[in-house]
Amino acid sequence: MRIEGAVTRSIWVEPDGWAVGIFDQRLLPWQVERMVLREIGGAAVAIADMATRGAPMIGAVAAYGLAFGLKADPSDEGLAASCEQLRVTRPTAVNLLWALERVRRVVAPLPPAARAAAAHAEAGRICDEDVAMNRAIGEGGLGLIRAIAARKAGAPVNVLTHCNAGWLATVDWGTATAPLYLAHDEGIALHVWVDETRPRNQGALTAFELAGHGVPHSYIVDNAGGLLMQQGAVDMVIVGTDRVTANGDVCNKIGTYLKALAARAHGVPFYVALPSATYDPATATGADVPIEERSGKEVAFVAGEGGHKVRVTRSPVRNPAFDITPASLVTAYITEAGIAAGPEALAQLLAGQG
Ligand code: MRU
Numbered sequence: 001m002r003i004e005g006a007v008t009r010s011i012w013v014e015p016d017g018w019a020v021g022i023f024d025q026r027l028l029p030w031q032v033e034r035m036v037l038r039e040i041g042g043a044a045v046a047i048a049d050m051a052t053r054g055a056p057m058i059g060a061v062a063a064y065g066l067a068f069g070l071k072a073d074p075s076d077e078g079l080a081a082s083c084e085q086l087r088v089t090r091p092t093a094v095n096l097l098w099a100l101e102r103v104r105r106v107v108a109p110l111p112p113a114a115r116a117a118a119a120h121a122e123a124g125r126i127c128d129e130d131v132a133m134n135r136a137i138g139e140g141g142l143g144l145i146r147a148i149a150a151r152k153a154g155a156p157v158n159v160l161t162h163c164n165a166g167w168l169a170t171v172d173w174g175t176a177t178a179p180l181y182l183a184h185d186e187g188i189a190l191h192v193w194v195d196e197t198r199p200r201n202q203g204a205l206t207a208f209e210l211a212g213h214g215v216p217h218s219y220i221v222d223n224a225g226g227l228l229m230q231q232g233a234v235d236m237v238i239v240g241t242d243r244v245t246a247n248g249d250v251c252n253k254i255g256t257y258l259k260a261l262a263a264r265a266h267g268v269p270f271y272v273a274l275p276s277a278t279y280d281p282a283t284a285t286g287a288d289v290p291i292e293e294r295s296g297k298e299v300a301f302v303a304g305e306g307g308h309k310v311r312v313t314r315s316p317v318r319n320p321a322f323d324i325t326p327a328s329l330v331t332a333y334i335t336e337a338g339i340a341a342g343p344e345a346l347a348q349l350l351a352g353q354g
Helices: 040-048 055-072 076-087 094-107 112-152 178-185 202-213 222-230 256-265 343-350
Strands: 011-013 020-023 034-037 157-161 190-195 217-220 236-239 243-245 250-253 270-273 301-303 309-311 322-325 332-335 338-340
Touching: 011 055, 020 055, 034 040, 034 055, 040 055, 040 076, 055 076, 055 094, 055 112, 076 094, 076 112, 094 112, 112 157, 112 178, 112 236, 112 270, 112 332, 112 338, 157 178, 157 222, 178 190, 178 202, 190 202, 190 222, 202 217, 217 222, 222 256, 236 250, 236 256, 250 256, 256 270, 256 322, 332 343, 338 343
Parallel strands: 157 190, 157 236, 190 217, 236 270, 270 332
Antiparallel strands: 011 020, 020 034, 243 250, 250 322, 301 309, 332 338
16 A cells, blocks of 8 residues: 555564554544554554554554563463453454464464564564455455446446455455455446444545545445435445354444345345454354443544544443344455355355465
8 A cells, every 4th residue: 555655554564673663543534643563562552542453453463562572571471461461452353363373373382582583473474464365355356346347337336335444454455445446456437435434433544545546435424325225326335344253244343234234125235355364263153252342432522633522422322343244144255265155155265274
């Protein structure tokens, strides 16, 4: 991706070869600020406070965070404590657990003095693989967009997406956005409906990305999707996910489920883009996924340019951050290993990946 004219990833190793840089997503799209992480505490706070966010990015930051923790205390007790400190930052995205376990497996057999460097190197591999996986997801999704474009004979393909599953949420490309970028780059006429995604407005991040890439898009309130589908103004929905369970249920940002219901009612295909790191065959169904409940302040206030906040209610609020879309509402899963039309095909496709 390209930001302020420079080609970069969403997470990078700083010139000292050890610290890592990320964009502070709390300030986007208004301000592009980089922040440097070099201690486990900083990495944990960045995840918990959503300075960094999106399932694959959370995993990448946690992997580097574990390396930082091991530099401070590489003992077995230190390894367990660092894993726990990072694990509790956010409960829903399985990529966090996946990345910690992957790094833990690599470093546990090593002598303590070798652990921090090995963890850092493994975190780097996780990042490189994430870029490749998203690119492959992009190629798979591109085929789906091409097929719709062929039917529409030059009229724009209208894609609706929810939340931000873009390059900010991953190391590069994004999951749901990778097909969009590739389609746009190959000259397919495209228009993206970007759900605002209250309360954190991740849609503003998606809009920021699409604008930077020159992809035509419109920012819509979360409740507009149903009408647009009813009017035939949506050709397909593509969303990312924080966890897909063994039965194919999809946990993603709150509001995804309503879009899937509307899509089914109006015969609009509903695609879920995921890397294998987001697949959780150890969890049976969506009902078993811990749904993060965030501060009510996120709902009681709306935040705007410059971080200005305005209170919209004094009533008690609930703020569940994710919901579950049943597998039966998913047209297909777009993965780095190909496209799966159902949970069984997904399990077969991702067996041995990740
Ligand atoms: O709370 P967030 O912003 O971390 O939630 C992000 C999402 O729900 C994304 O859709 C998901 O993590 C996929 S990102 C490729």
